[in-house]
Amino acid sequence: MRDYAATGAPPESLSVGNSSDVVMARQLVRTLAQRTGLSLVHQTKLVTAASELGRNMLIHGGGGIVRAATVDDAGRTGVYVEFEDRGPGIADIELALTDGWTSGDGMGLGLSGARRLVDEFGIESGPDGTTVRIVKWGR
Amino acid sequence: MPVATDSNTQRLVETLTARRDVFVGQWADTVGEALQGRLSAAELGRELGELYEAVLQGLASGGLSGRGEAFGEVRSLLIELSRNRARQGFTPTETARSVFALKEVLEPSLTGDAEGARVYLQLARLLDDLGLLTAEAYVRTREEIISSQAEQLLELSTPVVKLWDGVVGVPLVGTLDSARTQVVMEKLLQTLVDSDSTHAIIDITGVPTVDTQVAQHLLKTVLAARMMGAQCTISGIRPQIAQTIVALGIEFGDVPTIASLSDALRQAVKEVAQEADDDVRGLL
Numbered sequence A: 001m002r003d004y005a006a007t008g009a010p011p012e013s014l015s016v017g018n019s020s021d022v023v024m025a026r027q028l029v030r031t032l033a034q035r036t037g038l039s040l041v042h043q044t045k046l047v048t049a050a051s052e053l054g055r056n057m058l059i060h061g062g063g064g065i066v067r068a069a070t071v072d073d074a075g076r077t078g079v080y081v082e083f084e085d086r087g088p089g090i091a092d093i094e095l096a097l098t099d100g101w102t103s104g105d106g107m108g109l110g111l112s113g114a115r116r117l118v119d120e121f122g123i124e125s126g127p128d129g130t131t132v133r134i135v136k137w138g139r
Numbered sequence B: 001m002p003v004a005t006d007s008n009t010q011r012l013v014e015t016l017t018a019r020r021d022v023f024v025g026q027w028a029d030t031v032g033e034a035l036q037g038r039l040s041a042a043e044l045g046r047e048l049g050e051l052y053e054a055v056l057q058g059l060a061s062g063g064l065s066g067r068g069e070a071f072g073e074v075r076s077l078l079i080e081l082s083r084n085r086a087r088q089g090f091t092p093t094e095t096a097r098s099v100f101a102l103k104e105v106l107e108p109s110l111t112g113d114a115e116g117a118r119v120y121l122q123l124a125r126l127l128d129d130l131g132l133l134t135a136e137a138y139v140r141t142r143e144e145i146i147s148s149q150a151e152q153l154l155e156l157s158t159p160v161v162k163l164w165d166g167v168v169g170v171p172l173v174g175t176l177d178s179a180r181t182q183v184v185m186e187k188l189l190q191t192l193v194d195s196d197s198t199h200a201i202i203d204i205t206g207v208p209t210v211d212t213q214v215a216q217h218l219l220k221t222v223l224a225a226r227m228m229g230a231q232c233t234i235s236g237i238r239p240q241i242a243q244t245i246v247a248l249g250i251e252f253g254d255v256p257t258i259a260s261l262s263d264a265l266r267q268a269v270k271e272v273a274q275e276a277d278d279d280v281r282g283l284l
């Protein structure tokens, strides 16, 4: 995945420390998606992915920062969102991305589902934390 | 903190006792003026009179520390006062001033000589402490009021209505978090019982995002309704939500999902009629 954080408009950021922050993050992403002119279906998919990743960051990563920005690439416009936490990290990313796998009592569909909902998906994780980056492109 | 000597409190107690009526009267006037008649003079007089008496008792039993044992009665009166003020919509400043005003009243009478000034300072410290206590109690009450309002709002925003004979509807609006789900579930089950209904329709037209958490909560609600023997349908799944749910990988299993609330209602009404028919047939 390209380093979109370096391109495009400077990101808007929001720190997530409780569940109402997740709602705020969702609203931030929705606003950007609307401004970018994403179709209703794409908006909904992106916002839902952001909801999953924001909540993962809160529940599994102990909170973190969401950054979102509009990005351009080869004539198309999209929305880039980054979720960075300083939590324990994901020991086995492959496993975490398996449908139905959860270390808690969730459905285990958040991470894998979010990947299916967006166009680009990158994940880095280590003992110092986890960063997930996603992009949803407009037409 | 300097420990109050007996002579300190003695002088105070004497002065406060001797001029009780004058001081209470002035105190009530000062406070009444600040509250601009929003509290009746009689009520204020009674309230502050009681408080004055309790402060006097506290001082007499040898204390100048507001958090000490001698001032237990004062503290409970103050908490009561703050709670009332908070409920009546007075500001925290107005509330704390009810206590601080006593300083203004006593200052001219006590600070005539050096000994009196020293006593006054100690009393002032006590009253400052009691003023803070008032503010704390005020804030606590406001918090209670706010959280109970939030609860009421939650209740109001999750209406459960009887749509038809035997059919209950739950039009959800907004986010479905754990607290909300709990309220919805309890209200749904209660309404099912109260209205003797066998069908429930949960409408999610007003839910902007259906993610794994919302889905899990929906399924939990459906399960609860089923355990009461009710049939449950989820309606109001807009096309973009349907596509998103599929991509996420969420399956509602054997829970029927119907696009519009009216279709879901039509279906439920038909089933209720069918059941009634079956019941009659069973009796024959």
Ligand SMILES: Nc1ncnc2c1ncn2[C@@H]1O[C@H](COP(=O)(O)OP(=O)(O)OP(=O)(O)O)[C@@H](O)[C@H]1O
Pocket: A052, A056, A057, A060, A061, A085, A087, A088, A089, A090, A096, A097, A101, A102, A103, A104, A105, A106, A107, A108, A109, A110, A111, A112, A130, B212, B213
């Ligand atoms: N930011 C993170 N930090 C640490 N672990 C994570 C993080 N995100 C995900 N995980 C791990 O990956 C697992 C799978 O995540 P996923 O979102 O798919 O499921 P879930 O959060 O358990 O349940 P849900 O379906 O409700 O989202 C989690 O159970 C958790 O162990």
Ligand SMILES: [Mg+2]
Pocket: A052, A055, A056, A106, A109, A110, A111
């Ligand atoms: Mg998750």
